[in-house]
Amino acid sequence: MNKGLLIVLSGPSGVGKGTVCSVLRHKMPELVYSVSATTRSPRLGETDGINYFFKTREQFQELISRGAMLEYAEYVNNYYGTPRDFVEHTINSGKDIILEIEVQGALKVKETFPQGVFIFLMPPSLEVLKQRITGRGTESQEIIDSRMSIAAEEINLIRYYDYAVVNDEIEAACHRIQSIVTAEHCRKERYLASLAESMQAASEKA
Template identity: 60%
Template sequence: MIDEKGILFILSGPSGVGKGTVRKALFERDTELKYSISMTTRPQRNGENEGIDYFYRSKQVFEEMIENNKLLEYAEYVGNYYGTPRDYVEETLNSGKDVFLEIEVQGALQVKENFPEGVFIFLFPPSLEELKNRIISRGTETEDLVTNRLLAAREEIEMMDAYDYVVVNDKIETAVSKVQSIVRSEHLRRERVAKQYKKILEADLG
């Protein structure tokens, strides 16, 4: 049995492209993937659980983690910090489990700086018109906010070169199947397999 380390997969893309929907559908199919649990300084809400919904920490602890490079990425939103704890990700990967992170583009670029060995997947809309329709269909955005999101989406799409794979989210089931194929393919990459079999050969020769 090959003692294989897990892989960090990062799913990212512009707001409204359907990252959450694809991720949820993927997890219904693949029960082996581990979702990356975020850390936050916002208060724990009724019904939420530590280590399941979030890791809840004080602002002081969070800022110390920033200083000590203990976060793969972080952002501040409405006065609270949100981020991805490095230790949780690395411990899960070292246990042989794949970790899946669904995140905005800016956060994904931070992760790439701090964890370049991750596999970065860009979820692409079928068209900007379709992206606009999806944002409008939420019913929660003003006309100005829709315009701003589309402008941001154009800028984010230009950052696509930083990613390893691009998946067009036209049909959810098709997009999920493509992401699954990426997960399987990454485990078969020569570089990963070679490392594991070299250990076996060294053990046999020893």
């Protein structure tokens, strides 16, 4: 069986990764959505085990030390990370999985899974990004400034990604991501792998 695709959706903080991902859940129910672990506090409406696995710093560090995190990064004084087992099990079962993670974490995943599909969600402009970060209204000015400076650095990392999807309009951004997943399934390398597999199955049957 062909392995599933590992799709990594990343981009600067405040670009709208979470919103895009929640719309994608409705449009692409066939995708498995990886749940990240984090040490940051739950925001209003977030549920443990659905939006994130919320952990204490001690719990998180214990997971790191026994190699149970595919990637992790510290970002604005909080850990974010991806439990490894779930990702590997999903791909090996032939299903596609999507990871919505921070930029630094995505580059760590790339070290382990260079064959992954790396999508960078872009704001229409830096000005729009600032409005989005400010508009959330739940953070101090210091945190906003720090996030803007980190965001500018993160955009520089787009060169390590495969695709840039501009989040000008959520429906349009989701349509682009759906198209990327469909196109990646059509890559000739995947086709040749499945052809070789079906020929082997036929010869074993004969």
